Amino acid sequence: MDFGDSPAERDFRLRLRSWLGDHNPGLPASSTDDGYWAGMADWHRTLYDAGFFAMSWPAGIGGQGLASVYEAIADQELAAAGAPPRPSLGYLVWGILEHGDDDIRARFLPGIVNGRDRWCQGFSEPDAGSDLASLRTRAERDGDDYVITGHKVWTSYSDDAQWCLLLARTDTEVPKHKGISAFALAMHQPGVQRRPLRMINGITKEFGEVVLDGARVPASNMVGKPGDGWALAMTVVSHEREPGELGYVARYGKVVKELTARVRKEPDSFDDEQRRELAWAIVETEMLRLHVCRRLSDRLDGIRHGPEGSVDKLLMTATEQTVGHAARAVGGSGLAGGDPTWVKAYLYSRAQSVMGGTSQIQRNLVARRILGLPAS
């Protein structure tokens, strides 16, 4: 049992630390400013090209085939440097890797991984949120293509994306979970209309709506077989629940570091209640970092994803929202010339208990699949 670095890990850590000294792009805190998302594509490519992204993914798709624990080391160094977190797109990669055939993997994965192609995820719909399997977007066969009609929402990065990993119904005659298929859909075409969503903290670049009206996708772009869409969706959401996959330890670590610096600079301006909020943010962020170390170590045996992802999602959510409260307590209102970043970080934190599966759904999964409590 060792939280310390092996010599190779230590070497990686020091190389990243030194590189970050020269390459921190100084972006705003994640999801508090549209400038963050505008700079993220560049950051992805820069990080990848320097060898500090996709370390644990297979070499065949542009990764380095290293142990997952390298991702935990990267998150820790990114946070310590106050650099942006790594791009959160492992869930797309794993979905395509586990369900796509060789042709699909070869055509799409390298571009996702190296950051040359931007992707979004078209799962949720206005009437299909927690009950995702009730989605109504249709894909109808027309020659070598499918024609797509429907409406997607909460489509992250839809305004920036060239590609969408889309779930659509290809069979209405079978039970709802069995009639769904997955596609790689080109976003730049006449049948795709994108509308940004403005979130409660004012950002407009992260989430969008996508209206699909006669969009076309070649049948050869189906990921998996017809009806495999639900299985792919479950792979994707299980990774979307994992802080180790998302790299959020770095996201929270950066905020905590900056809040801590504020208090250290002018300690007399902060009362005990504010300090206590900050202390909890430090404690929970550190707990999450250690929890990710534990989870990623479990994968050294090749253990893959189970219902524990819901535990991790709930721990990550609690941490983000505690950090949000600290941002509110220490960062202030942003009025009178103050920095508005912190109240935006707080407002954004409310979404974490919804996105990627609500906390209520996660608790249902923990109760039934881990604790073995009976279905109601």
Added chain:
Amino acid sequence: MDVRLSTEQQALRDAVALAVDRLGPATVADLDDTGRAARLDEVVASAGWRELRTADGAGPLASGVEAAIVAEELGRGLADVAFLGPTMAAELRRLSGASQAVGPETVAFAPDLSAPARAVGTTVAVAVAVDCAGARRALVLATSDRGDVLAEVAPGRPEPPLDLTRHTSTSESAPVAFLGDRAPAIDGDALTRWTALGLALTCADLVGVMRGALSLGCEYAMQRHQYGAAIGSYQAVQHLLADAHVATEGSRSAALHAAWAVDALDGHDALAAGAVAKAYCSRAALDVCEAVIQVHGGIGNTWDCLAHVYLRRALLSTDLFGGVGPNLGRVLVHHGFGTR
């Protein structure tokens, strides 16, 4: 980095689990079965689990991780045997270079239990000997011209129990005896290290308590029926228990790190790791034990339900070396400022 338990560490965990599952109290009434408790004590004694932190060359016999593995399983099984007290006494002797104890001993704490009791001159105003079953003496700190040195007091009179599984006794205005002719001195750095171990082991105990309590709560939720169905089938109850599981898992990750830090990091970083874990585990343990009482309904508020035995054990482990408040304070000090 590989934070999985080694094969040997898993074997240690399994051995302790086997002992407590066989000889630990399964009901509140079992706590009165002194024959059973004596047999459990014999197993712990013969396995040498209380000697893990005695000196072995330059270091202890076993790492903080091994000691925490034992503490966690003893907590899970509500083991009514001394462990924390003798282990912390052994660590105090080791860090001060004192000879090994002759016969069982523990440590006496100040009334709020957050720090060891301290003599003024040759008496201690109040000394609370914790986890003192079988102990002949309790170690305290005294001041000499060489700084802090080790001294001892007699265990004192037994207290009405807070924790039904671990004995405490209090002495007032007790005379202290210095340890030997030239009492062993202990410096600030060593006390920091000692506190780091105390935080790690109380966290491990809390993680064990949470696991045990949660499993009791889940069993009851499956067995108790209302409105024609097991109460564990209702979301309101499921979410309470799910949150308890999540809090336990987060605690475990932080507690494991604190246990590793005891021997792997310098004293101040080990103390910070312990403080992070203790703040988190203290809050979590209270939440988990309270939720388990709630899941038991009225029964959970009766003496004969084990739920309060877990809660009481959690209260003592929380107070030892400080709970939420003192440890959030330590975290802030580590980051360059404290509370005001």
